[in-house]
Each structure stands twice: as structure tokens, then as C-alpha cells.
Amino acid sequence: MTFRLAHISDCHLGPLPPVKRRELMSKRVLGYVNWQRNRAKAFVPGTTETLLDDLKDQAPDHIAVTGDLVNLGLEAEFENAGRFLAGLGSPDTVTAIPGNHDAYVPGALDRFNLHCAPYLASDARTQQTDPYPILRHRGPLTIIGLSTARASGPFMATGAVGRRQRDRMAAELATAKGRFRLVLLHHPPFDNAGAWHKRLVGAKRVRAVWQEHGAELILHGHTHLSTRNTVSGPDGPIPVFGVSSSAQASGGHKPPASYTLFEIDEADSAWTVTAVRRGYPVTGGPVQELSREAFQTNATYPVGPAASQA
Ligand SMILES: [Fe+2]
């Protein structure tokens, strides 16, 4: 039976709530100026809502949200983020991870974790207060949700995955071998995916985990670009997909809002995946299918005729 997974990212929910002067006494003042100058024009109200109407019509089994739900890490923004996730679906059907904007200033990530808690909860209850990595099983999927989010200095938007998360991811990837192992992280796991000040610090150490244990699909946000790359796995390349910001209006310098719908089937010791991009065309117009691509991902399966096509 086909399992349908939707991926959206970088919702940057607006409009900005009223900002108190004392709340701007931090890195936020830069983000506030940036919002007023650039983002308020790029993130036109209604863009995300119309995109999500289309997504809901597709009735996916699960929705992955790969971070940057908010902008300045304000309390009212996180309350809005919690409502936004509830509007997407039940915690059973939606998994969210944080981005750098969700950890914009020290303490912000705690507020994200609080307001979005049901959508970050692992299946097994643990005593630990840090929810990451998120470990969930949905249909044929084992979902591993990493947090790369950490408060960084002015003009910085870096991320990192600490050793504890990497070790737990490695253990889960080993345990779940044979299932469709989906990894979510906000920053792209490459050294040259974007500007230096926005990079994932220690990306090589994260890739080393996948190189050893494999995974079937890796999804990220942060670049606001719809991209398809691969990283090395033990038995072949592992697909890595990025997606444009769900809030980006047409006509900006970044591609307009879109989401990816993955149709996942298990067949003959391999996973067959069809990735359908839906969103606003660069040339303008309503939300529609933008591209469709089928591939096989079978990093954990015995190498056979199907595996050779991975
Ligand atoms: Fe973003």
C-alpha cells in the first residue's frame, strides 16, 4: 500500500506580532529590520494558506515540517506556530522540527519545544527534557527528527547536530534497518549548500552516520530552494531533498512556495518513491504540479537488479 508523505518547510509565519522595545534589545533588532525591508514583501499573506489548501486536497498520510516556523522567536509567534501545526493535522499525522529562526535568541527553542510539544513527541516516553532526536514510527516509516537549531550570534544562522543526537540517530538507523528510514533536519547536510554563515557546522560528522548505517530519505529546509542531492550510504546514494519556503510569493528572488509529496511503495526488496513537487510556478499562476520524478531507494536492501538503479 502506498504511503504518502508531504514535506513543507520555512513557513516563517506572519504577520509579526507587535514587538516591544525591550524584545528588540538583542539579535532580534536585525531580524526586525530585515523583516520590514525584505521579508514582509516576499512573504505575502495567504501564500502558505493557499498552498496548504492544495496539500490537504492531496490527503497525505503524514506531513513533515522542517523548521523556521517563526521569525524572531517571540512568544506570540510560538503560540501561533502551535495553532498552525494543529491546523495541519493531529500530532499523529504531523512531525515538526525546529530551524534556526525557532532558536533565534537564547531561550527561544524552549518556547518552541513547549508550544509545539505534541508534534515533537517521540513514540516512547523518556525522562529526558530535550526531545531530540524525535523517534516515531508511522506506517512503513521510521522518522528521525534532528534539531540543528541553536541560538547563534548576530548575522549568523549556523546549525549543528551534537554527539548525543548523532549517537541516538545511529542506534535508531541500525535498529530500524529494513524500514523506510526518514531523517529530518533543518540545515542541508553539506558544506557548500549556501553561505558560510548559514552552514551546518560539522556536516561531515552527520554524513558519516548515514555513510555507515544508511537511510532511505533525508529532508531539509533552510535554503528556501527546491533541490535534490545525494549523500553516500553503505549500499548506494541516499536522496536528499530541500524545498522552497511555503511562504514565498511569486516574483521574488527565491522560487515561490511549494511542497513535495512522496509516494512510497515497497516492491521487490526495494522502495519505489515518486516525488511530486506542487506549488506556484515561477512564471506566476495558481498552485499546480511542477514536476514528478520516480526513483528507487534501497540503501539497506540486498544489492540486486533494483538496487543497481539506486
Ligand atoms: Fe528559513
Ligand SMILES: [Fe+2]
Ligand atoms: Fe533557516
